[in-house]
Amino acid sequence: MHENIALRLIIKGEDAATISSTLIDMGLVSQLGHAAYLGRELARADMSLDSHIKYVQDKAQGEIQSQVEIID
Numbered sequence: 637m638h639e640n641i642a643l644r645l646i647i648k649g650e651d652a653a654t655i656s657s658t659l660i661d662m663g664l665v666s667q668l669g670h671a672a673y674l675g676r677e678l679a680r681a682d683m684s685l686d687s688h689i690k691y692v693q694d695k696a697q698g699e700i701q702s703q704v705e706i707i708d
Contacts, residue, residue, distance in 0.1 A: 652678035 645664075649655035655678055665671045677694060684691035 652682040 647655055647658055647662075649658060652675070656675055659665050659674065660671070665674060673694075680694070681691050
């Protein structure tokens with residue numbers, strides 16, 4: 637299903653709030669449900685970076701669960 641998806645953008649920021657506001661400012665988030673999901677995932681990723689624990693992305697509706705390991 638996702639094999640043909642190409643990376644188009646990389647958004648970097650110091651924290652979840654900065655990345656979230658950048659996504660909104662760029663017009664990349666147009667649905668409230670998607671915005672809420674991204675906010676939750678960014679906050680979880682931010683906390684995992686602070687605590688140096690493994691981050692596993694939550695399964696979005698209709699998505700296959702992916703796993704990302706954060707390495708120092």
